[in-house]
Amino acid sequence: MSPPGLVSASAAWLRYVRNSAYYAFFRRAPSVHELHRAHVAWVPAASRGQVVSSDELCSVWLIRECIDQEAALRIKALLEKQHEDLWHGYELGRRMLPLHADPPLEASEAAQLQLGTLDVFGRRPPQAWPRLQQMRDEGLAGAEELYCLQQVATDRLGWGRCLFVQAQQLEPGASVSAHRDALPFGGDRIATVVLQGSGVVRVGHQSFEVNAGDFYALADEARYFVEHEVQTAPSDRLSLTFRYGLSPHSALPSMEGEELRGDRGGGSALRDV
Numbered sequence: 001m002s003p004p005g006l007v008s009a010s011a012a013w014l015r016y017v018r019n020s021a022y023y024a025f026f027r028r029a030p031s032v033h034e035l036h037r038a039h040v041a042w043v044p045a046a047s048r049g050q051v052v053s054s055d056e057l058c059s060v061w062l063i064r065e066c067i068d069q070e071a072a073l074r075i076k077a078l079l080e081k082q083h084e085d086l087w088h089g090y091e092l093g094r095r096m097l098p099l100h101a102d103p104p105l106e107a108s109e110a111a112q113l114q115l116g117t118l119d120v121f122g123r124r125p126p127q128a129w130p131r132l133q134q135m136r137d138e139g140l141a142g143a144e145e146l147y148c149l150q151q152v153a154t155d156r157l158g159w160g161r162c163l164f165v166q167a168q169q170l171e172p173g174a175s176v177s178a179h180r181d182a183l184p185f186g187g188d189r190i191a192t193v194v195l196q197g198s199g200v201v202r203v204g205h206q207s208f209e210v211n212a213g214d215f216y217a218l219a220d221e222a223r224y225f226v227e228h229e230v231q232t233a234p235s236d237r238l239s240l241t242f243r244y245g246l247s248p249h250s251a252l253p254s255m256e257g258e259e260l261r262g263d264r265g266g267g268s269a270l271r272d273v
């Protein structure tokens with residue numbers, strides 16, 4: 001029989017091995033280096049209209065100048081004509097307008113995505129949202145251009161049907177703080193076109209300039225496993241965000257180091273309340 005001291009020493013040693021393996025491999029705290037890792041500028045050599053993707057970070061795409069300035073101005077005018085009440089002041093210097101895509105979601109699909117509960121849109125019921133299909137039917141200036149933008153991710157990236165559209169205005173000095181778009185409404189894949197203003201977007205550790213007319217898109221790793229942010233707008237900025245596909249996830253997967261940083265929920269553009 002082994003002496004009792006030896007038994008408890010080996011039990012303690014086994015616990016030590018078990019626990020340190022768990023914390024080293026499954027709950028590894030980010031290192032100081034990772035937490036403070038400098039953002040790397042991504043400066044893609046992209047000609048106008050060409051789809052480029054980042055080698056560093058999977059699943060970010062960029063298209064420079066996917067819309068010209070006159071067309072962007074026609075969409076801007078169309079959005080500004082929408083009823084003032086539908087634009088919701090979500091945060092200081094940050095306003096949002098929801099629109100139905102063309103074709104729009106069925107009412108049951110909108111309910112499944114909980115679109116009526118979105119605090120970013122001031123919980124406006126989807127029945128009240130402007131409809132791109134109707135704008136096109138009425139031949140409104142800017143409607144065809146908006147539809148073309150909706151189709152960029154469908155045609156160039158094969159992303160299928162758009163769920164809905166989110167117009168967003170940032171005043172100078174406002175920003176979209178680091179977040180991952182919440183579920184289920186955030187959708188599985190996200191594309192944004194900037195209609196007005198220039199600025200820097202960060203996705204994970206990569207930052208890149210996004211100027212008026214540019215398109216950028218996030219899926220997979222870039223959508224689910226790292227945060228993105230729009231850094232302080234130097235001047236008025238207007239963007240359109242298009243969402244594609246229902247997410248296969250019911251909740252956002254946990255991110256490395258998340259537990260150490262505490263709940264930073266304030267950044268999410270589409271957070272639930």
Ligand SMILES: O=C(O)CCC(=O)C(=O)O
Nearest residue numbers: 168176181192230239269
């Ligand atoms: O305007 C943009 O570039 C994207 C904004 C965004 O990330 C969001 O509203 O979730």
Ligand SMILES: [Fe+2]
Nearest residue numbers: 180181228269
């Ligand atoms: Fe976002």
